[in-house]
Amino acid sequence: MKQEPIKTEAIEITYREAVREALRDAIKRDERVFLMGEDVGRYGGCYAVSHGLLAQFGPERIRDTPLSESGFTGAGIGAAMAGMRPIVEVMTVNFSLLALDQILNTAATLRHMSGNQFGVPLVIRMATGAGRQLAAQHSHSLEGWYAHVPGITVLAPATLEDARGMLWTALEDPDPVLIFENVMLYNMTGRLAADAGAVDIDKAAVRRPGRDISLITYGGSLWKTLEAATTLAGDGIEAEVIDLRSLRPLDDATIMASVAKTRHAIIVDEGWRTGSLAAEVGMRIVEQAFWSLDAPLGRVCSEEVPIPYPRHLENAAIPQATKIVAATKAALDRA
Amino acid sequence: MVEFRMPSLGADMEAGTLVEWLIKPGDVVKRGQVVAVVETQKGAIEIETFQAGRIDKVLVDLHSKVPVGTPLALILAEGEEKLAVAAAAVPPPAVIAPPAAPPLERPRIAPAPPLSPVRPRVAPGTQVSPAARRLAQERGIDLSTVTGSGRDGAITYADVERRAAEVMAPAVPVAPAERKRAPTLDLGAMRVAIAAAMARSKREIPHYYLEHQVEVTACERWLAEKNATLPPEGRLLFGALPIKAVALAIRRFPAFNGFYRDNKFAPSPAVHVGVAISIRGGGLAAPALHDVDQLPLDELMRQMRDLIQRTRAGRIRGSEMSDPTITVSSLGERGVETLYGIIYPPQVAIIGIGKAVVRPWVIDGAIGPRSVITMTLSGDHRVTDGHAGALFLAEIGKLLQEPEKL
Numbered sequence: 056m057k058q059e060p061i062k063t064e065a066i067e068i069t070y071r072e073a074v075r076e077a078l079r080d081a082i083k084r085d086e087r088v089f090l091m092g093e094d095v096g097r098y099g100g101c102y103a104v105s106h107g108l109l110a111q112f113g114p115e116r117i118r119d120t121p122l123s124e125s126g127f128t129g130a131g132i133g134a135a136m137a138g139m140r141p142i143v144e145v146m147t148v149n150f151s152l153l154a155l156d157q158i159l160n161t162a163a164t165l166r167h168m169s170g171n172q173f174g175v176p177l178v179i180r181m182a183t184g185a186g187r188q189l190a191a192q193h194s195h196s197l198e199g200w201y202a203h204v205p206g207i208t209v210l211a212p213a214t215l216e217d218a219r220g221m222l223w224t225a226l227e228d229p230d231p232v233l234i235f236e237n238v239m240l241y242n243m244t245g246r247l248a249a250d251a252g253a254v255d256i257d258k259a260a261v262r263r264p265g266r267d268i269s270l271i272t273y274g275g276s277l278w279k280t281l282e283a284a285t286t287l288a289g290d291g292i293e294a295e296v297i298d299l300r301s302l303r304p305l306d307d308a309t310i311m312a313s314v315a316k317t318r319h320a321i322i323v324d325e326g327w328r329t330g331s332l333a334a335e336v337g338m339r340i341v342e343q344a345f346w347s348l349d350a351p352l353g354r355v356c357s358e359e360v361p362i363p364y365p366r367h368l369e370n371a372a373i374p375q376a377t378k379i380v381a382a383t384k385a386a387l388d389r390a
Numbered sequence: 391m392v393e394f395r396m397p398s399l400g401a402d403m404e405a406g407t408l409v410e411w412l413i414k415p416g417d418v419v420k421r422g423q424v425v426a427v428v429e430t431q432k433g434a435i436e437i438e439t440f441q442a443g444r445i446d447k448v449l450v451d452l453h454s455k456v457p458v459g460t461p462l463a464l465i466l467a468e469g470e471e472k473l474a475v476a477a478a479a480v481p482p483p484a485v486i487a488p489p490a491a492p493p494l495e496r497p498r499i500a501p502a503p504p505l506s507p508v509r510p511r512v513a514p515g516t517q518v519s520p521a522a523r524r525l526a527q528e529r530g531i532d533l534s535t536v537t538g539s540g541r542d543g544a545i546t547y548a549d550v551e552r553r554a555a556e557v558m559a560p561a562v563p564v565a566p567a568e569r570k571r572a573p574t575l576d577l578g579a580m581r582v583a584i585a586a587a588m589a590r591s592k593r594e595i596p597h598y599y600l601e602h603q604v605e606v607t608a609c610e611r612w613l614a615e616k617n618a619t620l621p622p623e624g625r626l627l628f629g630a631l632p633i634k635a636v637a638l639a640i641r642r643f644p645a646f647n648g649f650y651r652d653n654k655f656a657p658s659p660a661v662h663v664g665v666a667i668s669i670r671g672g673g674l675a676a677p678a679l680h681d682v683d684q685l686p687l688d689e690l691m692r693q694m695r696d697l698i699q700r701t702r703a704g705r706i707r708g709s710e711m712s713d714p715t716i717t718v719s720s721l722g723e724r725g726v727e728t729l730y731g732i733i734y735p736p737q738v739a740i741i742g743i744g745k746a747v748v749r750p751w752v753i754d755g756a757i758g759p760r761s762v763i764t765m766t767l768s769g770d771h772r773v774t775d776g777h778a779g780a781l782f783l784a785e786i787g788k789l790l791q792e793p794e795k796l
Contacts, residue, residue, distance in 0.1 A: 318521045318547055349521040349547040350540070388541055 065246035073218035073247060074104050074180075074236060078142065080252075081223055082108070082116050085140055088226060091118035091127055092144030101146045102182055102241050128154035128179065132162050135177040140226050145181040147189075148197045148235065162231040163206030174229045178222065184237040184275045184325055185373050191361035194369070196325040198235040198274070199332035202302040208232040209303040210256055213240065213277040215247040217300060220254030232256070235302075237275030237325075259306035261313065265293035268383055269313040271336055272323035273299040276374050280323050283379035294383060302332060310336065311344045318349035321382050323374050328356035353386045355379050391470065392441045393461035394425065399435050406430050407455040408462065417445045419465065426462065443467045517544035525550045528736065529711070530586025531557065535579065555706055557583050580673045591735050595650075596771040599730050600779045604787040606631075606746055607761045612793040630691045632743050632765070633718050634796045635789040637661045637682035640716065643782040645774045646767075647715045649736040655773045664714025664734065665694065667701045675701055676717050676734060677710035687796055721745060728764045738770035739779075741786070 068076075081088045090105060096119040099106030109117040120127035124145055131143040145151045151158070162175045185194035202209045208228060212218045218236070225232035262277065263284050272280045277298050284294040295313050299305065314320050320340055324333035333354045340352060358372045396406050410427035419425060424436045425445075443465040450462045518526075518533055522545045526533050529550070536553045538545035557579040591597075609631050617625040640647045640661050648657040661683040664676035679685075679693055700706055719731045720743035727747055731740035744764040751760035765786065769779045789796065 318519075346520045346524045349519040388539075 063249045066249045067244060068215060068247045069241065070215060070218050070236075070243045071102065071104055071241040073215045073251075074222070074241075075106070075108070077219050077222035078105065078108060079111070081140075081142070081226055082112055084223070085226070087138065087140040088142065089116045089118060089134075089139065090142045090144060091120050091131065093120055093122055093127075093146055095119060095144050100144065102236075102238065104236075104241070105144070124150050124153035125157055128157040129161065131177050131179070132157060132165075132175050135175045135231075136165070136173050141177055142222070142226070143177065143179045145179060147193050147238075148181050148183040149192055149195055151179075151181050151197075158201070158207070158231070158233070159204055163204050166230060167206065175231050176226070176229050177231045178225045178234060179231065180222075180234045180236060182238045183235045184239060185357075185362045185369055186239040186275070188364060188366055188369060189238075190364040194362035196274075196357065198233075198302055199324065199326040199330075199335075201233050202305075202332050202335070204303070206230065207303065208256065208301065210234045210301055211274040211299065212236065213274050213298050213300070215243075215245050216251055217254060219247060219251045221256055221300075223253040224256045228256075235274060239275045240278075243278075257301055257304065257306065259300055259309040260298045261295060261309070262298045263294070263296040265295035265317065267293045267295075267317055268319040268321060268387060269295045269297060269310070269317045270321050270323060270379065270383065271297045271299065271310060271313075273302060274325065276323045276325050279374060279376045280379055282376040283383065286376065286380050287383055290384075290389070292383065292387060292389065299336075305336065305339065307339055307343060310340065314340055314344045315347045318347050319386050320348075321353040321355060321379065321386055323355045323379055325357055325373055327359050328354060329359060331356050350386050350388070353382045355382050391446065392443065392465045392467060394439055394441065394463040394465055396428070396456050396458050396460045396462055397437055398458045399428070399430050399437075403430055403458060405455050405457045406435075408450050408452055409434060411448060411452065413445050413448075413463075415445050415447055419443065419445060439465065441465050441467065443470070517542065519544060519546050521547040522550045525554070525712075529554045529557075530583040530590075532579070532582065551709070551712075554583070554711055580669075580675075584674060587734060588732050591732050595733050595735060595738075597733060597768050598771050598776050598779065600767045600769070600776060600783055601728065602765050602767075602780075602783040602787055603762050604765055604790055605751060605760050606763050606790060608791055609793045610746070610761050624688065624691075626687060626691050627694075628746070629720050629722065629743070630687055630694055631790060631793055631796060632720065632741070632763075632786065633663050633665065633679070633682060633694070634685070634687060634690055635786045636716065636718055636741050637663055638789055638796065639782060639785040641683060642785060643778065645778060646739040646769065646782055648738065649715070650738050650770060650773060651736050655738060655770075658715040660715065662713045662715045664717035664737070665697065666717060666719035666731075667698055669702060675706065675711070676714060676719070677701055677706050678713035678715075680713065716740070718743065728766060730766050731768045733768055733770055738773045739782075740768045742766040742768070 078090060090108065094101050095105045096109040096114065096117045105117060128143055131141040134141045145154065158179065162177055166174045183196050183198055198209060198211060201207065207230065210221050210225065210232060212221045212234065221234060225234060263281060265284065270280045270284060280296050284296050287294050295317055297309060297313055322333035322336045324331050326332055333356050337352045337354065355374045355378050357374065360372055362372055363369050399406065406428040408426060409429045413419060413425045419439050419442060421440055421442045422438050424438045426437050427434050428437050446464040446466045448463045450456055450460065516538065525547055531550055531553055533545060536545050536549050539549050540546045609628065613626055613628060644657045647661055648655060660681055662678040662680050663682045664678050666674065666676045668674055677697055679690065679697060682690060714737060716737055717731065717734050717740040719729060719740060721729055723745055725745045727744040729742035729744055731742045733740050746761045746763045748759050749762045750757050751762060753760065765783060767779050767783050
């Protein structure tokens with residue numbers, strides 16, 4: 056699916072509002088769509104994404120659930136199998152582990168286990184990432200774990216266009232799609248075409264072209280990486296920034312085309328380093344683009360600690376622009 | 391006749407050992423009767439038959455270990471007579487072996503570049519990046535002559551590129567004081583590189599050759615008129631016209647423009663024409679003029695002069711050596727009438743331009759003197775066929791009939 060070609064004027068909007076617009080649009084367009092999750096109704100969502108939707112659409116379409124991730128995710132799966140198009144909101148990826156059985160053992164496997172008799176056209180949205188001083192039980196980036204699982208699609212909208220456009224395309228998918236919204240992006244403000252609509256969900260995007268090194272990232276880390284690229288440009292290093300957008304499946308072609316050009320790559324991933332999505336991307340580069348490489352690959356990931364509460368430690372634990380700049384210079388022997 | 395088989399006594403059971411037969415041939419068995427004892431990883435288990443009848447034949451000896459599903463015995467159903475052929479048709483029990491692995495999906499591992507005749511020789515312990523190694527192979531650069539600038543002296547892509555430019559840089563007479571900083575003369579190394587590239591080309595590329603005669607009187611007349619208005623340093627040389635014509639023809643024939651690598655052809659969106667430039671002392675280089683299809687003729691001419699001058703002065707850039715997507719070789723006024731080029735890998739075509747000669751030519755049924763050039767195409771048969779090549783050459787010839795549009 057392509058971005059709508061007709062562009063009207065751009066409007067000032069936050070990432071949060073872009074997601075809300077996407078929800079509003081989906082609920083209006085398809086009577087089978089409804090939103091459910093903890094506090095999505097009367098409280099307006101723990102990150103205020105669904106604020107105002109209960110008043111607009113009523114409790115049939117905006118459903119508050121008990122504090123039981125496994126229960127309401129399972130209900131979402133059942134509703135999807137029965138013909139609805141549910142959007143399940145999970146407060147944070149940390150809490151989604153309570154629903155991991157439903158997501159992995161049921162949603163991701165049912166088409167296979169039923170011999171293609173049943174699919175689960177379910178969308179699960181959840182917040183991810185650190186930076187809000189919510190400590191070690193609300194701040195982790197576990198989307199890389201989900202990207203391990205066949206049978207589901209894993210998306211990481213990092214821009215306003217993607218926040219606005221990925222949901223509808225995800226709802227049209229006959230299989231489960233997980234959408235990870237980085238908590239640091241909700242307040243991000245920018246301009247978005249007033250008629251912005253659905254976008255594709257299977258291609259990575261080059262967010263900044265460059266010839267010297269490929270910086271491959273997604274989600275909240277995109278903006279830190281772009282900031283690093285600006286800094287690097289001041290030192291004469293032209294970094295190409297790739298936004299993965301889809302973590303499963305990965306768009307190998309875009310990654311390899313970039314690495315073939317730049318011959319260097321750093322992967323920036325807020326997940327922990329060991330067994331990370333960054334490791335997967337790096338391994339694919341070695342498998343598919345080894346003969347293009349001019350230096351060892353590098354990674355900027357989270358430190359291998361539970362995300363700390365104090366702000367200075369929290370900031371030190373996750374990727375930052377300064378770390379990306381340092382890793383890039385090291386890879387290019389320009390330290 | 392029914393086969394009594396080794397049952398699966400658990401999801402993880404792959405095989406069992408028959409430790410006891412409780413029946414013998416000729417015995418009558420009832421459904422549910424225990425007929426044998428099988429040893430599994432979970433212990434000895436009695437197994438029963440679900441088929442009533444008379445035991446016809448025992449197929450597996452005591453203490454043999456057989457995979458799940460192996461026929462252990464044949465049971466004749468009640469009233470069924472033994473069929474001689476049936477017994478003979480029963481295959482012997484399989485010897486236990488690991489289950490045959492299903493054919494694996496081929497992992498998408500990038501293949502190594504094909505070997506070049508100049509094997510990269512490196513001192514033990516020297517690190518060379520994969521990209522540098524591949525470039526060295528492509529350009530025929532001996533890695534032992536490359537100085538590494540990376541961490542711990544590792545040889546990087548840029549190091550090989552620099553060395554390739556040095557190798558391509560010819561002799562320049564310089565004042566003794568300047569000699570140290572002057573580009574190094576290494577015609578010997580250049581010869582090695584030419585040898586490597588050309589030998590690889592002739593070994594790997596199945597060339598086909600086409601020849602086409604093109605009347606260029608219009609070009610010469612147009613050039614004379616145009617040059618009369620230009621100062622000497624701005625004048626156009628004939629050689630620029632076929633280069634531009636080739637670049638324009640590529641728009642319709644993209645299969646001649648690009649690189650053949652890893653067993654496939656990748657057309658290039660940009661047209662960078664390599665221009666063969668001979669160097670005094672016996673060298674040859676074919677560096678690129680960039681985006682020739684976009685260049686007006688006067689700008690093309692200016693860049694061509696600059697490139698020839700720099701090449702002969704040894705100031706050629708490494709990227710100019712690797713950028714060409716097709717090559718044009720022209721021997722000029724002093725050359726011969728026909729020239730067949732050898733494709734410079736990984737390119738897939740080279741155009742040869744012979745010198746213009748005045749020939750008797752038939753025009754509108756009458757014979758008259760006309761300037762004619764012989765143009766050749768050496769094409770890579772893995773990518774294109776003679777038919778496409780013929781159309782490509784004809785298109786270049788056609789474009790040369792209207793030089794004012796080039």
